[in-house]
Amino acid sequence: MAEIEPFHVMALLARARELEAQGRSIIHMEIGEPDFPTPAPIIRAGVRALEKGELFYTPTPGLPQLREAIAGYYRSRYGIAISASRILVTTGASAALMLVCAALIDPGDEVLLGDPGYPANRHFVRVVEGVPRAVPVDAESGYQLAPTHLEQHWGARTAAALVASPSNPTGTLISTERLAAMVEIARAKGGTLIVDEIYHGLVYEGEYTTAAAFADDVFVINSFSKYFNMTGWRLGWMVVPEAYAPGIDKLAQNLYLAAPTPAQHAALAAFEPETLAILEKRRREFQARRDYLVPALRGLGFDIPVMPQGAFYVYAGCGRLTKDSLAFANELLERAGVAITPGIDFGANAPERHVRFAYANSIERLKEGVARIAKFLGKTGN
Numbered sequence: 223m224a225e226i227e228p229f230h231v232m233a234l235l236a237r238a239r240e241l242e243a244q245g246r247s248i249i250h251m252e253i254g255e256p257d258f259p260t261p262a263p264i265i266r267a268g269v270r271a272l273e274k275g276e277l278f279y280t281p282t283p284g285l286p287q288l289r290e291a292i293a294g295y296y297r298s299r300y301g302i303a304i305s306a307s308r309i310l311v312t313t314g315a316s317a318a319l320m321l322v323c324a325a326l327i328d329p330g331d332e333v334l335l336g337d338p339g340y341p342a343n344r345h346f347v348r349v350v351e352g353v354p355r356a357v358p359v360d361a362e363s364g365y366q367l368a369p370t371h372l373e374q375h376w377g378a379r380t381a382a383a384l385v386a387s388p389s390n391p392t393g394t395l396i397s398t399e400r401l402a403a404m405v406e407i408a409r410a411k412g413g414t415l416i417v418d419e420i421y422h423g424l425v426y427e428g429e430y431t432t433a434a435a436f437a438d439d440v441f442v443i444n445s446f447s448k449y450f451n452m453t454g455w456r457l458g459w460m461v462v463p464e465a466y467a468p469g470i471d472k473l474a475q476n477l478y479l480a481a482p483t484p485a486q487h488a489a490l491a492a493f494e495p496e497t498l499a500i501l502e503k504r505r506r507e508f509q510a511r512r513d514y515l516v517p518a519l520r521g522l523g524f525d526i527p528v529m530p531q532g533a534f535y536v537y538a539g540c541g542r543l544t545k546d547s548l549a550f551a552n553e554l555l556e557r558a559g560v561a562i563t564p565g566i567d568f569g570a571n572a573p574e575r576h577v578r579f580a581y582a583n584s585i586e587r588l589k590e591g592v593a594r595i596a597k598f599l600g601k602t603g604n
């Protein structure tokens with residue numbers, strides 16, 4: 223526990239809420255969840271489940287009809303056949319990440335992680351006494367682990383590499399070719415590639431598919447949180463190699479019994495055409511926000527060498543504006559009322575020179591945020 227760090231952004235968010243309670247207007251660009259409400263068809267299905275009293279435990283791997291519905295989604299979205307027996311419903315991608323680490327890592331085993339990356343990953347590894355190996359990534363590899371990194375850093379104790387595509391905090395994708403090559407390398411080394419696809423669906427350009435399309439020995443993590451706008455329902459899933467399903471079922475039984483029952487019933491409506499149409503509209507809105515925000519931030523002096531292709535994040539270099547991104551974020555909040563996430567939350571690879579902007583906010587609010595930052599920097603906004 224002593225080695226687990228908090229999400230630093232939580233302290234910043236708490237301060238932002240405090241300022242709001244004092245009557246200050248705050249533009250939120252720090253929060254890592256969609257601002258859109260859960261689509262109405264999903265809410266209606268959830269309400270129906272509550273009214274019908276669907277409040278008993280489900281089987282640990284999830285409601286059979288939800289596992290089938292997820293398998294159907296892989297068929298319709300990616301054109302691949304995945305047996306429902308390989309799909310395990312979890313309490314968010316968080317539980318899936320915990321389970322995969324518990325399943326694959328022995329004490330002392332190493333896991334390769336791109337830095338910057340999602341902060342919880344190294345802690346999941348640590349909780350099961352594994353050793354997180356941060357590999358610095360930069361613009362050259364699209365802020366993602368690449369096949370060359372795996373070749374270079376895979377050692378005798380490496381059990382797995384964990385990637386997220388699109389990534390938090392950089393929003394960048396791993397190309398299909400690279401992902402396929404990384405699956406091959408992990409397999410050749412006798413290890414595993416774990417691919418977090420939680421931001422799938424929120425992609426604005428570039429070809430992409432699920433890693434489950436290449437191989438049935440990868441672990442794929444996904445969630446209803448981001449694309450489906452269901453963060454608070456705490457529901458996700460993983461696709462695991464057939465042979466691992468019973469073992470992970472056993473782990474999940476012991477760790478948390480089952481994912482929330484009403485949420486699972488609600489999620490049955492997530493793949494209906496009506497819901498997918500709502501989500502597609504929202505995806506286009508996210509894209510419009512990105513297309514506004516990236517050039518605006520570049521205009522203010524932030525360095526964004528790679529256009530983020532997905533998620534709702536812009537990972538921006540702030541080295542021309544400050545030498546201390548944490549102090550910068552705190553000051554920006556206090557003086558300008560704009561909340562952003564300092565690089566320190568995402569690893570040890572030049573965090574003091576980076577900040578993350580989340581565009582989970584309306585274009586009007588983003589414009590106001592940019593104008594405030596411009597004023598704070600003594601520049602004219604655009």
Ligand SMILES: Cc1ncc(COP(=O)(O)O)c(C=O)c1O
Pocket residue numbers: 254313314315316317340386389390418420444445446447453457458
């Ligand atoms: C890359 C990544 N993985 C996993 C999660 C956890 O999501 P959840 O547990 O809500 O599915 C997040 C949340 O921000 C994330 O950014």
